[in-house]
Every structure is written in C-alpha cells, then in structure tokens.
Amino acid sequence: MGNVLQREEMDQINGQDRFIKSFVEEEVYNLSKQVVYFPVRHHSPACAYHLKKTIEEYQPEIILIEGPDHSNHIIPILTDERTKPPVSIYYAYASGEQKYVCYFPFLLYSPEYVALVEAKRRQIPAAFIDLSYGSRLESLEDGHDLKKKNEKLSYHDERMLTGSQFIQRLCQTMKCRNFDELWEKVFEIDGIRKKTQDFVKDVFAYCYLSRKCYDDATLEAEGDLIREAHMRQKIAEAKQKHARILVVTGGFHTYGLLEERKTSYKIQKVQEEKIYPMVYTYQEADHLNGYASGMPYVHYYESVWKALEKKEPAPFSKSALMYLPQLLKRLRGKGETTSTADAIEAYSLMSGLAVMREKAEGGAYELIDSVLSAFTKGERSIATSQPIETLRELLTGDGIGEVAPNSLDVPIVRDCKDRCKSLKLAITTTGRNQKVLELYAKKSHREASQFFHCMQFLGTEFCTKESGPDWMTNRNVNLVRETWRYSYSSFVEARLIESSVFGGTVKEAAAQKLADLVKDLPQHQSHELAKWLLMAVVMGLEELADRLFVSVEESVRQDGHFLSLCKTLKTLTILLEQKRLFGLTETERLESLVEEVYYQAVTKIVEQGNPNPDELDELADQLKFLYMLSEKRQADDSREIFSDQLLELLRNDKLPAKLEGVVVAILCNLEVIEHAEISRRARAYMFGSPEQMLHTAAYLHGVFIVARDYLFHHEEILRDLHQMITALAYDDFLQVVPELRLAFTYFSPMEISMLSEKVAALFQTTVEQVTNEVIDERTLRDARMLDQAIKEEFAKWNLI
C-alpha cells in the first residue's frame, strides 16, 4: 500500500502519511496498549490471516467484534464444530405494518468468524459490540437505506468504503478495472506478504482516507457516528474488566472509535426483534449478487484461505491450479471441446499477466483474463461465453452452509430439512434441481407433491411447478406426472422462519395459514370453501380437510347461487374421482354431499330464465357439466328431475337464444324431446322477424356446445342456414357473422372436413372448391376491370 499511496494521492495529502504512521503505531496497533484495534474488510482472507497472527502475538483477554450486541447468544452456535460456513445471523424487526430483515453473513475466512473461532479455541470471551439492528433503524431520523421493506440487505454495507471518489481515482492510477481488483492486488496478494504491522497500517490508511471523503453530516445520516459512539461505550466497559482487549471492526470505523467526539446520541431501545442463526449460500455471499458487502468470488477466496492455512507459499497460484482442472471437467460435461493444452496456456498466461501487472502472483482477475483468452474459440458472444460463465460459477461456488443443531433452531426449518432428506431432495447446493413425480405410481412421490404444494403455498419460493395436473383450475388433469424445480437458499430459510408463526412443521404452518384464510370467507359462497378444501387435500392436510369438509357441508345449505353450487359440485366431483390419488379412504360422506349439491343445483335450474348476460357462457358450461354428470348417474329420478327442470326452463319465453340452444340440445340427448325440435326452433329464428333472425347464431352456438354432432345427421339445418344467409342484408350479415363463426369453432379439423363435404354436396361441387382460399375483393375488382378492358380492346378490333 505504501507505494500506492506514496504516488499521486499521497503527494496531494500533505503530511497525512506521517500522521497515519504515528497514529497507527501509537493508537491503533500498539500491542503494548490495553486496547488494540484491528481494522478489517469484511470477508477478506488477508485480513483474517493477519488477524490470526495478531491474536497469537497479542494474546488478548477478550475479543470485541463489530456486530449487533444483542446477538451474543448466537456465538456458541456459530463456533460449534458442526456449524459449517457460510452461515448467517438473521435479524427481523417489525415496526408497525413494516417488516425489516437483514443478514450478518459469516464465511470460513471472514475475519469476524476467524476471531470467534480463535476466541473459542483460546477459551477467552468474544462479544459483539455494535447497535442492535432494530435500534439502528429506529435511532436514525428518516430511517436509513437498510430500512427497505423486505429487501435482502447485508448488515455490512460497504458502499461508503468502496464508492468514494478517492477510490475511483486510485483505480485509474493503479490500472485496475475496479475496486475489487485493486483490493486484491494491494491487500490480498501483496498483503499476505507484508508484516502484520505494515498491513494494518495500510488498511487503516486506506480506510481513513476513504472516510475523509465524507463530511460529518453524511456519516451522521448514514448512522456511522451513533454506532461508533455505542461501540466506544462498549469498549470503555470492557476496559474496566480486561487488561488486553482486541477490537475487530470494519476499517472504516477504526478512526471513528479513536476519535474524540463529545456528541451524545439517544439510542432507541427496541423490543421483540427476532434473531436466528441460519444457513447462507456462496451465491448470496458473493457481492456481485448485489449486496455490496465484502468481496466477490467467495469460493475462490475460501480456497485461498485454505491454502494460507496450509502455509502454501503461493496460495493464489495454488488455487488457480485447483480451478483449471475443475473447469475442464465441467466444460467437458457441458459438451464443450476443451483440452488440457487450454488449461496449460491459461496457467502460463496467468503468470505472464501477473508479472506485467506487477503482482507477486496471479489472482482472480488474472485467472479470469487468462481463461477468457485461452478458452474462447472465436469472437466473444453468447455462443462462446460458456468457459468464462462456468469459471465464474466455480469461483462463486454453489454450496450451502450448515448450522449446528441448537436450542434456537426454528422447528419448521428443521422439519423442512428433515422432510427434504426423507424425500431425497437435494438441498446441499444452490443449483436449480428438478424432480419428476409419478403421482399415480408411487406413494413417496405423492408425499413429495404434497410437500412441494405446502412449500409453495407458504410462499417460500423453494419450488415451482413446471408441469402436471392443476386441480385448482382443472387444467391438464389428464397428466400423470408432476415436474417441479426447486432450490434451497437462505432466502427460503428466512421465509420459513417468518412462517414459523403459523406452526412448528411445514404441514402445520400450511394448515394454519389456510385456516386463517378460510376464516374470513363468507359462509354462503360454498365454491370458495370447496376450492380451499381441495387445496388442503392436495397439500395432504388431512385434519384441516376434515374440518373444511364440515364447513362445506354447512355452506352448501346456505348457498342459493346456482353457479356457485355448480362450481362446488365440480370441485367435489374431482375429489371423488381422484380419491385414490388423494388418499381418501372413506368417501361415503363425500358421495352423499355430492348427491346433495347435485339436487340443490338442479332444482335451481328453473330460476335461470333471465340470467345476467355476462354469466351466460358460464351458465351454458355448467348446464353442460350437469348434463354430463346426470349421464353418469344411475338413479333414474336424478335424470328425471334434471329434465323436468330443463323443460320448465324452456317454457320461459324470455330465455336467451344461446341458453335455449343448450337446453334443447340437452333435452334431445336425454330423449325427452324429438330431434326435429332443434331444427324447428332453429327455423323459427331463421325465418322469423328480422330481430329474431339475428339470434340464430347464438341459438346454434348453444346447440353446438352440447350436441355438435347434430349437424352431421340433420342436413336440413345447413340448407336453412344457407337460405337465411342469402336472405340477410349486408349490415345484418356483418352483425351475425362473429357469433356464427364462434359457434363453429367447437368443431375439430376432422369434423370441419366432414362439414365441408356436406356443404359441397349441397352446392353440388367439390370439397376443394369449398375449402379454397377466398379471393379477396381487390383481386376480384382488378379482374373485373381487366375483363372490361379486354372486352373494350376486342371491340375496338371488331373481334367481338
């Protein structure tokens, strides 16, 4: 760092170098003093490396760490041997309607984590000394950037550190493309080769100068000053009890902790903040994912840290050597043609680039550059980006950490993990996994489906259904397999923790959430209740389903709405038909309820004589559904009631034409009325008054909804239709044509071709002629004009 700062920047800041040097030697890193301040950058292996050496040398009695002071009880869990980073502490704080969450991540090589582990190994206390998350939010006027609703935020926000103008200019001078490369070059690669005292001086100098780019008002508004005041107080308390105190904080705050400040702040105490230890993923820890806290390429720096721990002389080169074969293997797995020669070339390029860039060895950026050059075959585009994308994936890592079992363990999280384990769902990596479930073949797959549905219902974003039957909307119900995509992350875990208010297991929480939802539903809308009953069954919530069933029974009796009853009937029929899939063993009550709803619905048919025009389509569909259901039913009386009701409805003079078509077609199919009745009524419309004629299409539409085969057996209707269309005035034709077209959309391609034959026979022509593309008006006009012109020309020459 010395040479960096002694260049242009240091020249401009007269005397600062001397001040920094003496300040560090006397105040910051003076091992003979009662308090030693160790400035760090979060998730920096070099900081962790020197911190470990400092602990060794200074032998502190206590280590104080920048972190919310009300989460000290989590420390033993974090340092438990069974805990495997990356892990994090989750903070959730609710203020009125708003809910705020944030994470405090720990990686294997985070200086904070290394300090905690070292403290445990040496059997000395370690404690967090920063403001609690809630207090930090509440003590600031107008809130802070952290105060964003449900946005994923890191406890360590480094924008102040990395965003200053000082840094931007430094990057330009040092020929680095961004701050992270600059940091790696100066503090990681060179840093591990320096004496700890010099390293601390450099980190402090850089953080101090960064801090100087902001005025007090900004620092105050960002909440830095109040936090530093709180930490100063905690350090003062520790000084009463301990002779050697090591303070580990972000370098940005080190100067703030030593600065003389008289301002006192009022800290708002906050109750009821939730704190849990939870897993974290490499992907989330990678700041490139947008959390601006700490360094990118988490997995890469972890391997550097491991190499440092093994006292490798060139830890960065050693790590690169590990990634290149992995990259080759993964690329070959993806079907890319790569050779060992590419990896050799990349390694040699890496060393060359390191020399050119004056680095002791090549770091992450040299590795990326060399892979870009050596592995890309052709121009850079999406087609050739696979090697570099794969390398980035490898450098970031796809693992998920593990938290040791503990008393704070959230039961629902544990239950979720146990169930994933028993259902053989992979949750140890962050990749998107796929699971195909054979619903009818395997019981375990049905259980997995229930679990996925519960997780989806809880809004955990753990899984999404890619294909399979959707019982709720009655779509794709013929499919026998479900395909799910799922991936586990700390985000899922956080959502689970939030859902823990509903219950201790995934099933319990889903049941409670659903019960809460149903509670506010109006009693007389049985179809809504039936829908949630089906949902409960799909999620495998037997107990709730039983309770909901009773509610549906009661609701049906109060429901006087025909459409609602029909929808309820449809849902209950699905339940009954799929009883094996849903594991319903005793279905007597269900059967009798279906019976009851059927009669309830059927007896309300007669009331539908004057329906709301918007509900007409739905009404037609439900009548068709009731007809199909009555066909399946054995009992004669049920069909009789149905047909009686329809006959009664047909007597209504005001019945809309479409509904009339549906009713007549059903009654014909039930053999209650003659088939000729369909044609007779059609003719009545076609040759009636002009207003009535316009209803023909709607009537036919209704008929075709139920009985489209009618047209094939009764050709007279086609003849009549032809006659009617010929007689229609142009404007009337335009009015009737959309509905007529809609009516004929019910026919399949095969039926259309049969229909063409009938039409062709009617006009005594061929099918080809009928189905030929219609000649457009312009062509016809042009042809007529041409014809006329030829005639005139011929006449001129006396040829005609």
Added chain:
Amino acid sequence: METMKPPMEVLYAKQLNALRSHDTGAKPPNWLMSPRAVRDFILGTDEPLSYEGESIPITKKFYGDDVLIERAIVTLAGNRGLMLVGEPGTAKTMLSELLSAAISGTSTNTIQGTAGTTEDMIKYSWNYAMLLDKGPSLQALVPSPLYTGMSKGIITRFEEITRCPFEVQDVLISILSDKVMNIPELSDGTLFAKPGFNIIATANLRDKGVNEMSSALKRRFNFETIAPINHVKMEAQIIESQAKVILEQSGVHIEIDRDVVEILATTFMELRTGETKEGYKIDSPQSVMSTAEAVSVYVQSAMTSHYYDGRPISMDRLVQNMLGAVVKENQKDANILKTYFTKVVKERAKEEGLWGTYYNEKKWIK
C-alpha cells in the same frame, strides 16, 4: 524516403526509443521491449519520458478495453498465436501493427490474406532461374513473411486470415504447434523457429462463414474480440487525432473542427448501435459504421472543402460524403439516414447550434 503511410516503427520511432531506454523490465527472448513497456507504448503513460535531452510524451494509441491489450501482449510471449477478431474498422490492423512494431521493431513482416493466397505465398517460393540453374538451394529459396518471422524470431502479421481458403489457412496448424517448417526440396530442409517468433492474425466478423477457420487452427490461437467503441467522446477523440495525422500526411494543414467531429461521432455511433443518446430506437444501416469509416468521411469532407471551396470543413460536404459511406450495400440505407435526419437531427436542430446547419443539409440525401 517519403511515404504515404509510414509504418508504426517509423511514425513512433521517438516514443519507441524513449521507452526502450527506460525499460528495465524482463524481456521475453528476442523482444525489443518488456511486456510492460509494450503496454505503455500502446496505452500511453501519464508522464512524458526524457530521451536524448528531449521530453517525449507517450501517447495513447488504442482506445477501448485496456485489459485486452495486456492479454494480447502476454499471449504473444507465450506459445499460441494471437487472433484479433471484430467488426470492420475497429482498429484490429492498427493494433497488430503497434504490437509488432513494439515487440520486433517492424510491422511490415506481413502476409496480406486474400481469396487468391496460395500455400507458397505463406511458406516459401523459388527463384526459378536459380532453381533451374543450380537446383534447390537456400539461395534459390524466396522466403515468405512467415519464413522470415521464424528465421529471425520476430512477429509475423497475417491480415484477413478468413479471406484465405481453408487449405491455405491450415498450413499454419503444424507451424504454430511445432514451431518448425519442413522444406523437403532441401537436404537439410528444416527451419526451426527462433524464440520471439509468433503470429498476429486478424479476422473480420463480416467474413464469418466465408472461410470459417478449422477448429484445429482455432485451438492454436488465443482470441481477442475488439468491440466497436461505445463512447461518443472517445470516438470523437480518435476521429480527431487520426484525421489530423492523415490530413497532414496529405499536405492539408488545417485545424480539426471539434464540433463537426462530435456531430460525426454521434451520428455514427447512434446509427451503429440503433439507439439515440436519448434512448430511442432507430434503424441501423447495413453498411459498416466503424470509426475508421467516420475518419475517412471527415478526411474526405475536409479535403473537398479545402480544395474546391477554399475553406475549412463545411456541413454540406460532410453530409455529401457521409451519404457515400452509409449507402454502400443497400439503397434502403439512404432512407435510414434520411429518417435519422428527420427524427433525430431535426429535434436537436431546435436547440443546439451546429445541429441546425447539419439538418439544413438533409437535401443531399436522396
């Protein structure tokens, strides 16, 4: 000797000498400069260097991705060749000339690839009089630039490699991997490459698919893609500096009009990217809207104004020449340029000074 376009090693002789005299870095075998000095030569230095009592500023010669230059230099010190690919007019050739001038002291050891390039143009051919007289001998052999590169340990440039037929391209495969050329006509006919030899090839993306390289050959090159510049100020700077050099070489000593350059750079960039600076989508012409093309438009306009009108560059000349650059491949491109004037230039003409004059010359676009 007076030349129309002096090679880079002559044009920048002072800078190269200054850099060499200050170069303390380790040099790969047969390189005249260390990789770091080569980088400084291409990307420029903040401070001028003193050489023979003179202060020599090291200018920035390539604008774009600085990291790409570092990779390219290190590649040349290694085992593989360097392949520069990109749209036409993205300064691939200039970069390859700069690299070879800095590394080997010459940028003229070049194979100019065409559809008619044959294998003996790449390897070697014979002085047939001597061949008939004395039989095959080293004296009768006419070395190619590749042969010269291998025997002297210097960089060989291979321009427009994808214009050459596949068979000819593939000659390079074994030479690049084994660094040896067999001459079966001679009894001791094996030429081993001296350290320092390497190849810089350039390929045009517009030629993609004409003579696509074999994957065996691709494997022997490290690829660097040079993207067009997407920064108006930077593009304007390049147009200005290059136009100045070309005009001076042509004996036209006039000042470069920065405002005109900026309008030209803006027009070219917006038409190339299909997006205006305000973020609106526009159509892009089929022609190559490269920086090199913009430089040529400027130079031509300045020269026509100078010779015919006896005044500095004028907007009517600019638009007339621009039309020639844009409408090359398809007549529809004229319409695209016209639409650009009607939609974008007209709007700007309302507020900004020179844009109004620019818009008035729309009449030339037919």
